[in-house]
Amino acid sequence: MSSEQLFQAFIYLAAAVAIVPLARRFGLGSVLGYLIAGIIIGPFGLRLVGEGGEDVMHFAEFGVVMMLFVVGLELEPALLWRLRAPILGLGGLQVLVTSLVVAGLALLLGLPWQAALAIGMIMSLSSTAIVLQSLAEKGQLKTDAGQSAFAVLLFQDIAVIPLLAIFPLLAVGGIDGHTAEGQHGAQTLISALPAWAQTLAVLGAVAAIIVAGRFLVRPALRAIAGARLREVFTAAALLLVIGIALLMTLVGLSPALGTFLAGVVLANSEYRHELESDIEPFKGLLLGLFFIAVGASVDFALILGQPLLIAGLVAGIMAVKFAILFGLAKVFRLSLDQGLLFAFALPQVGEFAFVLFSFADQNGVLEPAISGPLVAAVALSMVLTPLLLLVYERVVQPRFADRNRVEREADVIDQQGPVIIAGFGSFGSTVGRLLRANGVPTTVLDIDSDRVELLRKLGLKVYYGDATRYDLLHTAGAEQAKLLVMALDTPEKTLELVHTVKTHFPHIKIMARAFDWGDAHQLIEAGVEYVYREALDTALRMGTDALHELGFRAHQAHRAAQTFRLHDDRSLHELSAIRAQQGEYLSAARQRIEELEQVLLSDRQDRGLERDAGWDAESLREEFREVSGAKG
Secondary structure, X not given: OOHHHXXXXXXXXXXXXXXXXXXXXXXXXXHHHHHHHHHHHXXXXXXXXXXXXXXXXXXXXXXXXXXXXXXXXXOOHHHHHHOHHHHHHHHHHHHHHHHHHXXXXXXXXXXXXXXXXXXXXXXXOOXXXXXXXXXXXXXXXXXXXXXXXXHHHHHHHHHHHHHHHHHHHHOOOOOOHHHHHHHHHOOOOOOOOOHHHHHHHHHHHHHHHHHHHHHOHHHHHHHHHHOOOHHHHHHHHHHHHHHHHHHHHHOOOOHHHHHHHHHHHOOOOOOHHHHHHHHHHHHHHHHHHHHHHHHHOOOHHHHHHOHHHHHHHHHHXXXXXXXXXXXXXXXXXXXXXXXXXXXXHOOOOOOHHHHHHHHHHHOOOOOHHHHHHHHHHHHHHHHHHHHHHHHHHHHHHHHHHHHHHOOOOOOOOOOXXXXXXXXXXXXXXXXXXXXXXXXXXXXXXXXXXXXXXHHHHOOOOOEEXXXXXXXXXXXXXXXXOOEEEEOOOOHHHHHHHHHHHHHHOOOOEEEXXXXXXXXXXXXXXXXXXXXXXXXXXXXXXXXXXXXXXXXXXXXXXXXXXXXXXXXXXXXXXXXXXXXXXXXXXXXXXXXXXXXXXXXXXXXXXXXXXXXXXXXXXXXXXXXXXXHHHHHO
């Protein structure tokens, strides 16, 4: 490796390390941070990297291949089969409608039908890398909109294959069929075969991946894992991904599609998590490099030379795709907020557009004067996507999500009881079922309409409505109720409900769920006396069982857990009073930890339960025999 190549690698890594954490701190997300880093170091920024970044882009595109392999590992075949309707229906319609609409607009602008159709098909694609990474970062990949976006992106990756086959047929001159075929065929081993043989070769490659994944890869991974050498297993994981990508390239298919299929086949494998953890660092680094390369490829000279044209192209392309996506979301019955998220996520043009525009130029389908501004518009649309998702998250979602929820009127509450439960998810429903089993009447409120319908089918009486509303609490009998159990899904909603109750119904005793120490402190400061951290009981149960399995007697382990709980609760309330003074708070917290250890140690010594630090196997076995006898 030359010193120049080392310098280039240093610049890319330094840009990522310097810019991405700042972008995350300001709430912009890592994808936008990488894109900004690429713009800064690119030929139109500080010029630390040259314009010959195509090699970097091709290398970095392997990050997309690895990303789809990891995505495939998280999808069981049964789940993929359930997504067949959105993949074929929603994905197919999106590509078809967008291609026709954009091609029609290009025809109106005077382009030949061949060029118009090529542009339409290219513009129908979206960025798999940017969209999936952004949605995953924001925790939106598992939502209805996230799953729909994933289905569309998967169909688009599949659609690239026929697009590459169609483009040579659209050639309008300037290159003969033999040359075009040679340029494309040099990349595959099957291009010289008859059409029927090419089809069989492609199907054979896909079948080989499925069969090898089920019957060959697992035994091989088992043998490699038996060596207990982490680096060898990592090498095997990389070998698997690179080998599949190479096979797909040789038969003219998308490497990303092949590795995704392999991931799905291995989704039920016992080595799924090990493969994912080994590939993840390489995937993240290469994806970051890809985003930096995209940012560096933005041709600001062309943009500044034709600013109105480029701005019009970007705005026009994204507006047309947004309208089509939102319309399809309505057709497929996504809710308003999910339909908007779906439309905000996919209006950009994808990374495959760079490949397709180059291929279209080589085959004489498009002229450089046409493809140049379009490539600049594609890069800008990709850069703008994280900003669009940020606008959705901070501006659109709070308004339209709430508006969508109030489309359903709150239920008429026809019963009142001494206890009101706000939120009936896994936490609230456990409390409610315990009270109900002991004959305590409760009034249950929940804002999730789907959950309300499901719980009613299970025979539980739950009312739909926003518990933070004063009028709904009044109707639920808050004037006479003795207890309010707060089990809402977010700390923000919980605090909002606390303030409402403290203002209008100060007589009610509040029992509130907290997610962590920070939430617990805020609730205590808001005047809530009974605060329950959701993970505390489970953690203490596990600690008790751990002590038990290590030889402590059952009553000793339970007493230690009870002492821990009392001390921890007292510390929580005491520390809340000094939370604003960080130095004093940390010092007091350390002191409380030391005090707890001393209390537990003293308790064991007082009861004659102290142990030697060096437990021997025989004493442990004796303890286990005693414990087993006590259980019997």
